[in-house]
Amino acid sequence: MRISLFVPCFVDQLYPNVAWSVVRVLERLGHDVVFSEGQSCCGQPPFNSGYWEEARSAARVTMKAFRDAEVVVGPSGSCVTMIKVFYPDLFKGEPDELEARELAAKTHEFSSFLVNVLGVTDVGAKFDGKITFHDGCHGLRELGIKGEPRVLLANVKGLELVEMSEAETCCGFGGTFAVKYAPISTAMDEVKCASILQTGADTVVSNDSSCLMQIRGMLEKEGSAVKSLHLAEILASK
Amino acid sequence: MNGGRSIILNRIREALRNNPAPRPHTSNSQADAAVETHGHAQRAWLPQVGATLPEQIDLFAKISEGLRTEFHRVPTIAAAQDLLKQLAAAGGWKKIASHSHHDTDALLQGIDLPVVRTEKGYAVDDLESCDAGVTGCEVLVAQTGGVMVSVESAGGRALSVLPPHHVVIAQASQMVPDLTAAFECVKNRYGKNFPSFMSFITGPSRTGDIERILVLGAHGPKRLTVLLIED
Amino acid sequence: MATQAADFQTLSRRYTADKGFRAFIQKALGGYYKKRDENKSNFQDWQGARDLAAETKYEAVNHLEKYLLEFEQKITARGAKVFWAPNAEAAREYILKVAKENGVRSIIKSKTMTSEEIHLNDALEKEGFGVFESDLGEYIVQLRKEAPFHLVFPAMHLTRGQISDLFQKELGSGATDEPEELTMIARDVMRRKYCEAEMGISGTNFAVAETGMISITENEGNARLTTSLPRIHVALLGIEKVLPKLEDLSLFLPMLATAGAGQTMTCYNTMYAGPRQSGEPDGPEQMHIVLLDNRRTELLADAEQRDALGCIRCGACLNVCPIFKNVGGYTYGTTYGGPIGSVITPHLRGLKDWKHLSAASSLCGACTEACPVKIDLHHHLLQNRRNGAKAAPNPIEKITFAGFSVMMGRPALYRFATGLGRIFQPLQGLVNGTIFDPLRAWTGSRKFPKLAPTSFHEQWKKERRGRK
Numbered sequence: 001m002r003i004s005l006f007v008p009c010f011v012d013q014l015y016p017n018v019a020w021s022v023v024r025v026l027e028r029l030g031h032d033v034v035f036s037e038g039q040s041c042c043g044q045p046p047f048n049s050g051y052w053e054e055a056r057s058a059a060r061v062t063m064k065a066f067r068d069a070e071v072v073v074g075p076s077g078s079c080v081t082m083i084k085v086f087y088p089d090l091f092k093g094e095p096d097e098l099e100a101r102e103l104a105a106k107t108h109e110f111s112s113f114l115v116n117v118l119g120v121t122d123v124g125a126k127f128d129g130k131i132t133f134h135d136g137c138h139g140l141r142e143l144g145i146k147g148e149p150r151v152l153l154a155n156v157k158g159l160e161l162v163e164m165s166e167a168e169t170c171c172g173f174g175g176t177f178a179v180k181y182a183p184i185s186t187a188m189d190e191v192k193c194a195s196i197l198q199t200g201a202d203t204v205v206s207n208d209s210s211c212l213m214q215i216r217g218m219l220e221k222e223g224s225a226v227k228s229l230h231l232a233e234i235l236a237s238k
Numbered sequence: 239m240n241g242g243r244s245i246i247l248n249r250i251r252e253a254l255r256n257n258p259a260p261r262p263h264t265s266n267s268q269a270d271a272a273v274e275t276h277g278h279a280q281r282a283w284l285p286q287v288g289a290t291l292p293e294q295i296d297l298f299a300k301i302s303e304g305l306r307t308e309f310h311r312v313p314t315i316a317a318a319q320d321l322l323k324q325l326a327a328a329g330g331w332k333k334i335a336s337h338s339h340h341d342t343d344a345l346l347q348g349i350d351l352p353v354v355r356t357e358k359g360y361a362v363d364d365l366e367s368c369d370a371g372v373t374g375c376e377v378l379v380a381q382t383g384g385v386m387v388s389v390e391s392a393g394g395r396a397l398s399v400l401p402p403h404h405v406v407i408a409q410a411s412q413m414v415p416d417l418t419a420a421f422e423c424v425k426n427r428y429g430k431n432f433p434s435f436m437s438f439i440t441g442p443s444r445t446g447d448i449e450r451i452l453v454l455g456a457h458g459p460k461r462l463t464v465l466l467i468e469d
Numbered sequence: 470m471a472t473q474a475a476d477f478q479t480l481s482r483r484y485t486a487d488k489g490f491r492a493f494i495q496k497a498l499g500g501y502y503k504k505r506d507e508n509k510s511n512f513q514d515w516q517g518a519r520d521l522a523a524e525t526k527y528e529a530v531n532h533l534e535k536y537l538l539e540f541e542q543k544i545t546a547r548g549a550k551v552f553w554a555p556n557a558e559a560a561r562e563y564i565l566k567v568a569k570e571n572g573v574r575s576i577i578k579s580k581t582m583t584s585e586e587i588h589l590n591d592a593l594e595k596e597g598f599g600v601f602e603s604d605l606g607e608y609i610v611q612l613r614k615e616a617p618f619h620l621v622f623p624a625m626h627l628t629r630g631q632i633s634d635l636f637q638k639e640l641g642s643g644a645t646d647e648p649e650e651l652t653m654i655a656r657d658v659m660r661r662k663y664c665e666a667e668m669g670i671s672g673t674n675f676a677v678a679e680t681g682m683i684s685i686t687e688n689e690g691n692a693r694l695t696t697s698l699p700r701i702h703v704a705l706l707g708i709e710k711v712l713p714k715l716e717d718l719s720l721f722l723p724m725l726a727t728a729g730a731g732q733t734m735t736c737y738n739t740m741y742a743g744p745r746q747s748g749e750p751d752g753p754e755q756m757h758i759v760l761l762d763n764r765r766t767e768l769l770a771d772a773e774q775r776d777a778l779g780c781i782r783c784g785a786c787l788n789v790c791p792i793f794k795n796v797g798g799y800t801y802g803t804t805y806g807g808p809i810g811s812v813i814t815p816h817l818r819g820l821k822d823w824k825h826l827s828a829a830s831s832l833c834g835a836c837t838e839a840c841p842v843k844i845d846l847h848h849h850l851l852q853n854r855r856n857g858a859k860a861a862p863n864p865i866e867k868i869t870f871a872g873f874s875v876m877m878g879r880p881a882l883y884r885f886a887t888g889l890g891r892i893f894q895p896l897q898g899l900v901n902g903t904i905f906d907p908l909r910a911w912t913g914s915r916k917f918p919k920l921a922p923t924s925f926h927e928q929w930k931k932e933r934r935g936r937k
């Protein structure tokens with residue numbers, strides 16, 4: 001399959017390895033991965049703050065970048081949610097509403113794509129370690145992703161998955177919320193990190209880099225030895 | 239006096255005029271199927287209740303006892319009378335309240351205590367100082383482990399809630415599977431002339447307002463005893 | 470920044486810093502989660518029940534006039550008086566009038582958040598009426614001169630020690646902090662009040678159009694006593710509380726109990742069809758229904774968010790909200806807190822002053838997932854943000870996002886700007902954590918990641934372009 005890679009802006013700038021991991025896994029499975037260099041940002045930050053006209057400017061760049069794509073795959077529950085769930089709302093009544101809906105229909109989050117579209121649950125990965133999984137809220141509640149990362153992780157050789165009690169509790173990132181309401185965001189991060197530490201896991205894994213930025217930010221500040229990795233990085237490991 | 243009424247009605251009309259809201263995302267076909275199978279859609283989703291009386295009584299027993307209701311199945315009215323006498327002795331009852339009703343009249347035969355009767359009115363302080371209130375009920379609801387009372391079946395509004403111990407006497411034939419059935423019963427019995435008060439009582443009074451710790455007898459009765467005559 | 474928004478920030482800072490408080494709230498909710506899940510699993514299909522509940526509320530709210538008129542007609546035929554209050558002031562004045570005309574001196578109340586909304590107690594006390602809250606949690610916060618902390622659990626933030634101190638100080642009771650004994654102290658105080666009060670004021674969980682009844686859900690029995698013994702009963706309800714049919718209660722009562730309190734059914738669910746009828750031995754001589762608008766019709770007019778009027782005030786959304794759990798009920802500074810409060814308060818009290826409640830959320834969606842009537846809560850927060858940005862944009866945000874949209878609208882500019890960012894990031898390192906640090910809202914508690922030496926764009930270009 002010819003798969004168009006969707007690289008969210010902060011993955012592009014902060015965590016390019018996550019995008020490379022997606023490429024590696026998909027190519028290992030025999031697919032053709034293309035990257036449209038016309039991408040910038042899906043438009044979520046202004047959208048979340050209520051500036052929908054400004055969000056549409058960014059979103060149109062994304063739509064243009066994927067105009068000729070057959071299928072679009074990205075390693076971020078929140079950014080894929082922006083396209084799949086919110087582009088139809090954002091472009092309601094706009095001249096390009098139909099294109100927005102079409103892009104929404106052909107875009108997938110990485111783990112969901114592997115399991116639900118490709119029907120793959122074992123990508124031949126190997127990773128020694130005890131990990132716990134954080135369910136990013138957008139992926140969980142907007143896209144319904146819960147079992148997919150877990151079935152993929154279950155097939156990673158050497159990996160032990162232990163669930164944390166607050167797996168489904170928001171880490172507190174929420175985009176600009178993290179700085180606009182920093183004390184609350186911090187408190188939520190504390191709850192999440194405490195739950196991670198309680199599991200005794202050596203690595204926390206998520207399907208959303210923005211969540212990882214929040215979690216990692218606190219773990220590192222507290223000098224914790226717990227590492228953090230994106231699901232794609234685990235799946236790309238051999 | 240009616241000024242507010244027209245203001246609000248006009249606001250409502252304006253708000254809804256040519257202004258449809260999206261329907262909730264639900265599965266309508268599921269709901270239609272539910273109505274076909276169960277008569278009332280909610281029966282497909284609410285907790286299941288067995289179809290036979292013995293199953294329903296067992297379910298009632300399980301749930302009500304979990305809620306600290308003292309539930310006794312007795313074969314005859316005489317056995318119920320004995321139980322009541324035991325409760326009175328153990329509780330040191332000096333005065334009880336009740337109302338005129340086929341089941342309560344039978345139950346109270348032979349009990350040697352002053353009885354404040356409520357059906358023709360009563361003094362509140364009289365009722366307040368009773369140790370127990372003895373009433374009938376409309377129906378018992380298996381699905382919730384609760385008892386439905388009304389003005390007629392429980393001697394008014396306060397008899398079943400003011401005294402600290404509420405005793406209900408009922409017949410097994412009064413058991414219904416669920417709330418839907420309870421409402422149907424009430425409609426059949428009263429037509430459009432509903433009593434001004436009816437209540438589902440599901441256990442003794444309780445509160446969790448202090449540190450979420452369960453305490454019984456917050457304001458209503460601390461004890462609820464249900465005597466079910468199965469003959 | 471509007472005062473309310475500033476107050477929110479101040480209070481949220483205070484409460485989130487109090488780890489003991491946060492742990493206490495978390496513990497208080499722990500038992501609820503367990504019992505809620507048990508009861509949900511007893512349902513044959515909880516999701517099917519939610520669908521039916523959502524449909525029923527849709528029908529009721531979108532045909533509000535029809536059902537309100539049917540309700541009014543039926544309950545009036547039974548001797549109740551129905552007063553339509555367009556706003557809080559009208560509701561307060563009516564209730565005051567009824568109290569004065571009937572020589573009322575002492576008033577007993579059961580739990581009603583609607584009365585909090587219209588500040589009824591203050592108005593009654595100013596006019597010299599004695600007002601007693603009979604619900605234990607409400608009574609406790611009344612004695613403390615505080616507002617309720619939570620829609621359903623008014624005193625969940627207080628320890629038994631605090632309650633014990635309160636009772637000793639206000640009631641002269643003995644020194645005990647046993648919950649059972651404290652409850653009995655309140656019970657004894659209230660028993661006299663029920664017997665003596667001339668007026669009982671209650672809320673209403675549901676108003677049934679078909680049979681002209683109001684339905685009240687409770688555990689303590691205080692609402693039953695409030696509405697049985699005093700000779701006047703005033704029932705307060707928002708106009709949106711009406712349900713079409715009596716049998717709708719067979720769905721809503723168990724769902725309210727499960728979502729709101731983790732119970733199969735609450736202890737007492739009572740339907741009232743008017744004042745005492747002829748031949749009945751007790752009950753109030755007069756029943757007054759006060760239907761309150763107070764800007765609910767403005768929410769009704771917002772078709773996008775109209776489903777928020779389906780709220781049954783169960784509190785389930787508060788119980789799962791990570792914001793609520795970490796800042797508590799008082800931070801919201803208004804009657805209705807948590808997710809539902811954050812959605813409706815901009816409508817009921819003004820977008821400009823209250824839109825910050827809709828901004829103070831990470832949009833995790835746990836609320837929407839928990840809502841028994843499927844209100845699209847977290848999406849309504851987004852819509853309020855959009856409406857707020859249109860009506861009263863924050864100038865700094867507007868400029869920032871204008872710049873953002875220029876940058877992101879031109880991929881080449883985006884790549885250039887982020888390239889610049891790499892040059893400036895070391896400078897941020899110099900001021901990290903100080904007042905000069907533009908990222909200090911983040912870096913105060915979390916490490917901020919460094920920009921990767923090269924972006925994915927640049928790496929792909931280098932490795933892959935021209936390959937195919």
